[in-house]
Amino acid sequence: MKAVRYHTKRDIRVEDVAAPSDRLADDQVLIEPLVCGICGTDLHEYVAGPIVTPAQPHAYSGAVLPQILGHELSARVLDVGRAVTTVKAGDRVSIQPLISPRDDYYGRRGLYHLSEKMACVGLSWAWGGMGERAVVNAYNAIPVPDTVSDIQAAMIEPAAVALYAVDRGGIRSGSTVLVSGLGPIGALVLLAAKASGAALIVVSEPNPNRRALAKSLVPEAHVLDPRAEDVPAFLRVRTEEGVGVDVALECVGAEASLNICAAAVRRRGTVVQVGLHMRPAQIDAMQWALKDITVEATWCYPTTIWPRIAAMIGAGIFPVEKIVTAQIAPERVVADGFEALLDPSGRHMKILVDMKASA
Template sequence: MKAVRYYSKRDIRVEDVPAPSGPLAEDQVLIEPIVCGICGTDLHEYIAGPIVTPAIAHVYSGAQLPQILGHEFSARVKQVGSGITHVKVGDRVSIQPLISPRDDYYGRRGLFHLSEKMACVGLSWDWGGVGELAVVNGYNVFPVPDSVSDIQAAMIEPAAVALYAVDRGGVGSGSTVLVSGVGPIGALVLLAVKAAGASTIFVSEPNTNRRNLAQKLVPEAIVFDPREADPAKLFREHTEEGVGLDVALECVGAEASLSLCAKAVRRQGKVVQVGLHVKPAAIDAMLWALKDITVEATWCYPVTIWPRIAAMIGAGIFPVEKIVTATIAPDDVVEKGFEALLDPSGTQMKILVDMRDVK
């Protein structure tokens, strides 16, 4: 079968590999990926890896480079193990890619995303979404209704990151919110805060193309370039008594963005760290103390969130497909996928690989 495999920094190959063979374990499912997103994690591996892809056998999954990529994807069920009852052959599914022990400290508490042994389909598992076939565990497979398209089903995974952050911020009806950074996750956070009922939404983004996209996603949002606007003035003018915002979500992973979020919130407001920082960030701890703020850091998502997101998408209140800017063939994954997303002058936001377009 054909698969997109990651070997090392800037070394991704589209090649023929052995298909899954032999009988399935009773708790496993054989799937046929349909469409799969290229994630920021994949981009980090491409430009600076290996980082989370295992150069030596993974402690839990045993996977090792080269790695079939892809952890944001929809699929169709081809075969099920004898113990699988929640899906059947032919079902369309969305893949929850996290794989971890059910019986360690975190697993016993249902916090599967926090296990120190956690693996991930498409990053540290033998199979991934940018292959013609894959084997996953039963708990990785969630059926989706007809109201959710293949593209929307592939977008549930990054949407889970966004919605979890919005939940942690306590965003609700009438909230005043800042979304700092409109990459793919920031754009989904923007849609999620709108779905949660935020009444006043600010968006900070230096990139013109991304500011334009943010304005299209939520026309009533107050979108600004932090290098040119006076954010403090904006926040004073658009909040009650000028006190600042209820919640600020940092979606960049940059020190300046985190600082802006801390300045934006009112006293006893919340800052949610969504973007991943690749180096330590200096903070103004005295400001945090004087404002009595809460800082919430997030990692992945609770794995039970899939049906909720599918329901939101089906109801039309979480239009995750709106951030998809291109769909490409597997053979074009490097040039039209990874390199296009890394182009600072490019217009791409979210690119999906269509596994039905295998040549």
């Protein structure tokens, strides 16, 4: 079968590989991937990896490079193991890609995303969404209703990161919010904050193309260039008594962005760390103390969030498909996918690989 495989830094190939066996374990599901997103984690692997892709066999899954990529995907079920009752052949599913023990400290508490042994489809599992076939565990295959398209189903995974961040920030009807950094996750955080009822939303983003996208996603949002405007000063004018926002979400993983969030949030406000920092960030810890700031750092998402997001998408209040800027064939994944997303102009936001398309 055809598969997009990551070998090492700057080395991604479309190759013919053996398809998975039709002999499934009792709790496994054979799927046909339909649409798969390219994630920021995939980009990090491409530019600087291996990072989370396993050069040595993974402690839990046993997976080892080369790795079939793709952990943001929709699929169709082809077959199921004899103990599987949650899905059947023909079902459309969104893949919740996290794989971890059910019986370790975190698994016993339902916190599967925090397991120290966690693996992930498309990163540290034998199969990924950029192959013509894949095998996953039954708990990874979440059925989606007809109100959710294949594209939307593939977008549930990154949307889960965003909605979890909004949940951790306690955003609700009437909240005032700053979204700092409008990459794909920041754009989904913007949509999730809107869906959660935020009354004032401000976006801080230096890239003009992404500022334009933010305005198209949520027209009532205030969209600022932090290089040209004083974001905390702007918020002082627009919040009650000039105190700042209730919640600031750092979505890019940059020191400057984190410090804007700390300056912009009110006393007893909340800063949510969403973006992944690749190096230590220097902060003014005294400012954080004087303002009595709550810090919520997020990693992945609770795996139970899938049906909620599907319901929000189906109801039309979480239009995740709006951040998709291109769909490409697997054969074009490097030139029109990874390299396009690394273009400093930031013309693209989210690129999806259509596994049924040909170059």
